[in-house]
Amino acid sequence: MLKIMQDEDFIVSKTDLQGRIIYCNKIFMDMAEYSESELLGKAHSIIRHPDMPKAVFRFLWETIPKKQEIFAYVINKTKNGNDYWVYANITASLDENGKVVDYYSVRRKPNQKALDTIIPLYKKMVDIEKSSGVDASFKVLTDILKEKGVSYDELIISLQNQ
Template identity: 80%
Template sequence: MLREMKEEDFIVSKTDLKGRITYCNQIFMDMAEYTEEELLGKAHSIIRHPEMPKAVFRYLWETIPKKEEVFAYVLNKTKNDNGYWVYANITATLDDRGNIVDYYSVRRRPNPKALDVIIPLYQKMLSVEKSSGVDASFKVLTDILQEKGVSYDELIISLQDQ
């Protein structure tokens, strides 16, 4: 079953530098169908849906350590194997010396029109990933960006704003 966030919902979480959850708000717990005790200290990948291309997470983990924020559409999996789409913004939290201390993510309801573009793209990426690996899946994404003449961020943000 596919769950939907409400328009006014914001899912908030923090992870340590290894991606383990250190904070999650009530909406996160409700959407993910987990308790706080089940989430704290666990890898954020506990909610990774198998229909989500690994290449998107590769981009994320290559970008946020460079202190650059990431916007992404993510299909998450709940404890009870339900799914829910989010429009995620992930950033690094910095201390006074500019060192990354943790990662902070805010997710909101994705624009349904954006999912009309993202779902077929992710299905194509996932198919290529299964047959040829993450690098080939990533190339599907970069080829589309090049064809459209936009950066990853420009594509993702424009889809949410349409």
């Protein structure tokens, strides 16, 4: 079953530098169908959906340690096998010396028109990952960015704002 976020919902979480959940709000727990005790200390990948291209996470993990924020569309899998899409903004939290101490993510309801573009792209990327690996899937994404003459964030933000 596909779960849909409410327009006013914000899913908030923080992870440590290894991607383990150190904070999650009630909306996160409700959407993911996990209790706080089932989430805290667990890898954020506990909600990773098999239809989510690994190449997108590669892009994310290459970006946020450099103290750059990133936006992404993500499909998640709940504890009970349901799915839900989010429009995510992920940033690094810094200490007083500018050192990355953890990662902060706020997710909201994605624009359906954006998903109409993202879903077939992600399907293509996942299919390529299965046959040719993450590098080939990553190339599909970077080729689209070159073709459109935009950065990853510019593409994602423009899809959300259409």
